[in-house]
Amino acid sequence: MKINKQDRRNAKQLFQCCLDNGQMDEERIRKAVEALIRLKPRGFAAILSHFQRLVRLEIARRTATVESTVALTDELRQAVQRNLADRFGPGLRYEFRVNPALLGGLRIKVGSDVFDGSVQARLASLQASL
């Protein structure tokens, strides 16, 4: 869908209103979407589409994905969460995944930043340097 500048701007403004102290407020977002669908202002479909994209990007930005070869123990999980909260602040969404291809170690991705301590990554960098 081709979204023009005005709708993009409106969607962005709406999104800014749904932020509380720099973090997304789920309640407000749901209310905003419901209101848009109910009131149907001009260009609401485009606004909704762009709004959805902004929410998706914001969620991705505040998601921490932790990949490991085996499922982590609760202790380890909490340690990781504490560490990440110290670095990146509160309000992170945590996802824990099992990825045997890593061969060992952890791969942590927070938004766009990746901390790759897995054996697979080290082998790849070794291969690249040879």
Place this chain on the structure above:
Amino acid sequence: MNNLLQDIESQIAGVKTGVAKENVGIVREIGDGVAKIEGLTDAMLNEMLDFGNGVTGLALNLEETEVGAIILGKFTDVKEGQEVKTTGKLLQVPVGKALLGRVVNSLGQPIDGKGPIQAEANYPVEKIAPGIIKRRSVSQPVQTGIMAIDAMIPIGRGQRELIIGDRSTGKTTIGIDTIISNARQNKAAEEAGDRDYRPLYSVYVAIGQKQSNVANVVRILEDAGALPYTIVLVAAASDSATNQYLAPFAGCSMGEWFMDNGMDALIIFDDLSKHATAYRQVSLVLRRPSGREAFPGDVFYLHSRLLERSARLSEAAGNGSLTALPIIETQLGDVSAYIPTNVISITDGQIYLETDLFYQGVRPAVSVGLSVSRVGSAAQIKAMKQVAGRIKLDLAQFRELAAFAQFGSDLDPKTQAQLERGKRIVELFKQPQYNPLPVELQVVALWSMQNGFLDDVDVDKIKDCQAKLGEFMTSRKADLMAKVRAEKAVSDALAGELKAAVGEFKQSYK
């Protein structure tokens, strides 16, 4: 003590294995060699991005929610959803003397099948031009070997001289002749062990050319023995617009290495019109706003930052120089179009080639009236200044009077003499392609013309006379030629010797 060293080493090794932070993004859209990437929050402008599998890209558009990148290499392998990493590096190309004699692509990779290149260094493709204090005014000549140019529109080392004309008027030929002429001079100086001579290395950048044309050029350079002093950089018409956009900058970096290391280099951009077109394509696909003739707003900056990197450096900065000969193709002789006017205002003069002159048989088809060199006689050796000083004026007067030539006999002797002299000068400046003349032969030819030795020769026999005079001088009066070459000026004594030599030749010439 031994244990201490080992302990420290293992401790250092332990620290190094820490995990580094990387920045990644996901490809959301891919097409036409351009990728839109979500994420990549730390991307910087012009940073190299790693798409995996040896495919790299350049981040050109930094927007609020995404990054627009152009892809270098096989963009067909990149898929939507693929991960992209930042590298923290700028695009670099290999530079150094190892590139001489090789044919490379825009990234500096060899494409002539002669094996890998061991480069001395890597220079970034985008570099800031030397500042004002680092520069010096141009005073050394670039002997192009083309008499029309060396006499009337002289080019100096460190100058930017635009070669502008319609298609098939001989623009590339001027560039190739310059390369061959300088290669010959380099070789002669090497063989003679001349320490004072500063060799001029050449870089030929082919942008958007047909590969058959480029192959032809390489063959000509090879046959003339000029390839060992030349780097050929090719971004042919079949290459992506990205490669064509980057080629001149990469070539400029290679030339800059010579400049930074106290040597002289010449770079020929063939041609910048195709470069502007490639940049237009890249900008339009990146959805940047378009301006006049659909070119992006910064097309002037594209060429100005490229050409400003050619300079002559001061003694303190190494005394090197980079001379640029950009080529622009006009449509129907329209020099007031957008891109030609841009580049004319950037360069230090232009050589204007006209189709009319070309088809009249005047080749090189240099229009003496419209061509200019803003460096002028500062870039000529004294001998050339002495003999060629009046030529431009003589030709201008001849052109004014040429209309009366049709009346023929009803003119006073002075006008008649001017007409006859003018016709002979025009004939003298004709030159076959890939046949550059050394400066001493040019001086002799022009000196003979100025002193009336060629007035009694028929107009259509002038070229033959000049050729035979050249042969005579190189074979029988080689020491006189050497004297001219060494002294670089025609003193009275030398003038006397020349008079005797040319007189001797004229007696035997029929």
